[in-house]
Structure formats: structure tokens, C-alpha cells
Amino acid sequence: EPEVTQTPSHQVTQMGQEVILRCVPISNHLYFYWYRQILGQKVEFLVSFYNNEISEKSEIFDDQFSVERPDGSNFTLKIRSTKLEDSAMYFCASRLTSGVLNEQFFGPGTRLTVL
Amino acid sequence: DAKTTQPNSMESNEEEPVHLPCNHSTISGTDYIHWYRQLPSQGPEYVIHGLTSNVNNRMASLAIAEDRKSSTLILHRATLRDAAVYYCILKGSGGSNYKLTFGKGTLLTVNP
Numbered sequence: 001e002p003e004v005t006q007t008p009s010h011q012v013t014q015m016g017q018e019v020i021l022r023c024v025p026i027s028n029h030l031y032f033y034w035y036r037q038i039l040g041q042k043v044e045f046l047v048s049f050y051n052n053e054i055s056e057k058s059e060i061f062d063d064q065f066s067v068e069r070p071d072g073s074n075f076t077l078k079i080r081s082t083k084l085e086d087s088a089m090y091f092c093a094s095r096l097t098s099g100v101l102n103e104q105f106f107g108p109g110t111r112l113t114v115l
Numbered sequence: 116d117a118k119t120t121q122p123n124s125m126e127s128n129e130e131e132p133v134h135l136p137c138n139h140s141t142i143s144g145t146d147y148i149h150w151y152r153q154l155p156s157q158g159p160e161y162v163i164h165g166l167t168s169n170v171n172n173r174m175a176s177l178a179i180a181e182d183r184k185s186s187t188l189i190l191h192r193a194t195l196r197d198a199a200v201y202y203c204i205l206k207g208s209g210g211s212n213y214k215l216t217f218g219k220g221t222l223l224t225v226n227p
Contacts, residue, residue, distance in 0.1 A: 004158075033214065035215075043159060043215075044217070045215065045216065056214060091158045102213070103149075103164070105160075105161070108157055
């Protein structure tokens with residue numbers, strides 16, 4: 001069964017460093033998402049991406065964040081200068097097409113720890 | 116998106132049915148009711164969705180009240196693997212992004 005994969009599973013970084021979180025969505029999917037979940041809190045939407053551009057972003061997704069689909073298979077989330085409060089689980093998700101009935105498939109997440 | 120209300124936690128015994136309620140009194144006529152769950156240390160996963168009629172799939176059943184102001188996710192025989200946080204989410208049919216807005220959900224504990 002096709003699945004969304006994410007690497008690395010755990011990333012430890014120093015405050016102020018740049019990190020890139022990688023995701024490989026399901027191959028024929030067209031819509032891509034990043035969510036994050038701070039420990040013990042709700043899953044929060046960060047950004048959605050379609051047709052090589054951001055279609056929606058939340059207030060959390062400020063200038064320190066960027067997304068890219070560099071090669072038609074990977075989908076990346078970059079945090080330019082990490083802060084302590086960026087420590088969280090980051091989930092990538094993908095969806096086949098538009099339409100409210102299409103489910104989102106989530107990856108297993110990357111745990112980001114900022115020291 | 117309209118708001119949903121779910122109990123913080125519920126407990127069940129293995130192999131017994133579980134009924135997880137969700138209230139959504141401000142649901143609009145075009146809102147679909149989606150359920151996702153999050154197993155420990157995993158990403159959320161889709162469970163089921165419906166609009167007006169009750170729905171069944173291999174994972175669960177969804178019972179929707181006639182006035183659509185509440186719904187119930189039914190796990191017919193809970194297993195230990197069903198221990199998770201269950202999220203009830205409303206999605207309108209307008210727009211295309213369909214980002215998911217998660218609440219706190221219901222933490223289901225399954226006792227052996």
C-alpha cells in the first residue's frame with residue numbers, strides 16, 4: 001500500500017541553525033501539506049502546496065519557513081533559523097485531488113528538537 | 116470551519132463496542148463529517164467520513180443524527196490497536212485546499 005515517508009525520523013539542531021525536513025508524498029498525489037504538533041498539543045496546519053505554489057498558509061508559517069518540491073517527488077520544509085519553540089513533530093501529508101471527499105494521507109513525522 | 120465538541124477521554128474493554136460522540140451544532144448543510152485518528156507516536160490517519168446517511172467501512176461505522184448536529188463513530192469490537200486520539204472534523208465542500216483543523220479529540224483507552 002502506498003504511503004507517505006519522511007526523513008529524518010528525528011532531527012536535533014542548535015538554535016539559529018537551518019533545518020530541512022524531507023517528505024516523499026504518494027506518487028500520484030497532487031496536494032501536499034505540512035502540519036506540526038508540539039508535545040501534548042493539537043496538530044496544527046502550517047501550509048498547503050499545489051501546482052508548485054503555496055495555496056494556503058497559517059500564521060505560524062512566517063518568513064522563517066519555506067517549502068519546495070525540488071524534483072517532482074520530494075516535498076521539503078525548511079526552517080531558516082530555528083528557535084526553541086520550533087521543537088515539535090512535523091507531519092507531511094498528501095492528497096490525491098481536490099474535492100472534500102479525498103482523504104489526506106499522513107507520514108510518520110519528523111521529531112525536531114531545537115537545543 | 117464549524118466547531119466540534121468531543122469528550123476528552125473514553126475508556127473501553129477489548130472486544131467490546133465503542134461509541135465516540137461528536138457534537139457539531141453549527142454544522143452547515145454542505146459540511147462533511149470526517150474522522151481521523153492518531154495512534155501513539157504516529158501521524159493521523161483517516162477513518163471515515165459522511166454527509167447525511169450512516170456509513171460503514173472496514174475500520175468503523177459513522178452514525179449521523181437526523182438533524183446532523185451530532186454524530187457517533189462506532190468501533191464494533193475494540194482492539195488494543197484502536198487505542199488512539201480520535202478527531203471529529205468538519206469540512207465544507209467549498210474551496211480546494213481542505214486543510215484539516217484538528218481539535219483536541221478524544222483519547223480512547225482500550226483495556227485488555
